[in-house]
Amino acid sequence: QLQLVESGGGVVQSGTSLRLSCVASGFSFSTNGMHWVRQAPGKGLEWVAVIRNDGNSKDYAESVKGRFTISRDNSKNTLYLQMNSLRVEDTGVYYCARNPSRIDIASADFRGQGTLVIVSS
Amino acid sequence: QPVLTQPPSVSAAPGHEVAISCSGSNSNIGNNYVSWYQQLPGAAPRVLIYDNNHRPSGIPDRFSGSKSGTSATLGITGLQTGDEADYYCGTWDTSLSGVVFGGGTKLTVL
Numbered sequence: 001q002l003q004l005v006e007s008g009g010g011v012v013q014s015g016t017s018l019r020l021s022c023v024a025s026g027f028s029f030s031t032n033g034m035h036w037v038r039q040a041p042g043k044g045l046e047w048v049a050v051i052r053n054d055g056n057s058k059d060y061a062e063s064v065k066g067r068f069t070i071s072r073d074n075s076k077n078t079l080y081l082q083m084n085s086l087r088v089e090d091t092g093v094y095y096c097a098r099n100p101s102r103i104d105i106a107s108a109d110f111r112g113q114g115t116l117v118i119v120s121s
Numbered sequence: 122q123p124v125l126t127q128p129p130s131v132s133a134a135p136g137h138e139v140a141i142s143c144s145g146s147n148s149n150i151g152n153n154y155v156s157w158y159q160q161l162p163g164a165a166p167r168v169l170i171y172d173n174n175h176r177p178s179g180i181p182d183r184f185s186g187s188k189s190g191t192s193a194t195l196g197i198t199g200l201q202t203g204d205e206a207d208y209y210c211g212t213w214d215t216s217l218s219g220v221v222f223g224g225g226t227k228l229t230v231l
Contacts, residue, residue, distance in 0.1 A: 035220070037166075044123065045158070045166060045209050047220035059218050100171055104154035106213035106220045107171035114165055 002026035002111050004096050009115030014088055020115055022079040022096030030074040033099035035108045036081045038117075040092040048094070049081065050105060064090075086119045093117075124149060125210055125223035132229040138198040141226045143210030145191050149221055153213040155193040157186055160207045160225075169208075170195065200230050 008020040020036070036048040049060045049070040058070050069082040079096050093116050097108035126144040133139040143155065157170040168177055170186035173193070185196045193210055210223040 037220075044207075044225040045160075045211070045222045047211070047222060050220065061219055062217070095165060100168065100177060101154070101175075104156075104172055104213065106153065106211060107156040107168065108158075108211070108220075109168050109171075109177065110158075110166045112165065 002098070002109075004098065004110075004112035006094060006096050006112045006115040009094065009117045011118045011120060012086055014086055014119050014121050016086055017082070017084045018086060018117060020081040020083065020094055020096075020117075022081075022112065024077045024079065024096075024098070027098065029072075029077040033105050034070075034072060034079045035097045035099065036070060036079075036094060037097055037108060037110070038090075038092040038094045039114075040089075043092070046092075050099070051079070052105070083117070086117075088119050088121050091117060091119050123224040124214060124217070124221035125212065127208075127210060127223035127226045129224070130227045130229065132231055133200050134231050135200055135202060137200050138196065139200060139228065141195045141197075141208050141210075141228070143193045143195070143223050145193075145212065145221075147191060148216040149191075149212045149214040150188065150193055151191040152215060155186065155188050156211045157184075157193075157195045158209045158211065159204075160209065162206070166209065197228075202230050204228060205230050 093114040095114040100109040101107045158166040160166040174186045
């Protein structure tokens with residue numbers, strides 16, 4: 001059964017750092033691109049970053065570029081998001097998602113419950 | 122302001138059908154594939170459609186996706202009260218080199 005388990009969220013002060021993890025199971029992790037998508041309280045979905053299956057190609061939303069780093073360890077079936085210089089506006093639930101398509105890197109298959117990040121001023 | 126434009130809300134009666142639109146431009150929908158997501162109250166999103174019209178296993182054929190030019194549509198037939206949720210479209214934006222989502226559409230089944 002395909003599963004993604006996010007962890008690492010918490011309450012932190014602005015300007016500090018946090019690292020999120022996402023452990024995958026039930027599919028061939030090393031053959032899928034992976035996303036981080038976040039959702040501020042009461043707001044819509046906001047894409048954060050994507051990493052291709054080999055880990056060599058990454059893209060970021062403008063709002064996090066230079067502060068966040070997406071990475072993966074295919075030997076551990078784990079996706080990471082290193083978040084530095086956190087801002088209040090980074091508050092929200094962070095979901096990892098698998099890219100299910102062979103032809104479109106943008107699609108996202110959410111299989112976890114997310115992890116909540118709260119950044120206080 | 123989301124890059125993709127969706128109506129904030131739609132409503133229809135049980136058993137009826139509804140279409141949710143998603144409008145973009147040539148830098149996103151016009152030249153890339155579209156996905157659709159459902160988010161039930163208090164739950165994580167789930168993908169309903171990807172590659173414009175492909176349903177993952179387990180998604181009922183009451184849900185369908187189509188694309189024409191710079192717009193896309195999610196169709197839902199045989200509406201059920203359990204379909205009440207927020208629905209989002211998403212696609213790649215070539216100019217932004219990233220994924221963009223619509224602002225979401227709240228579906229009410231009256």
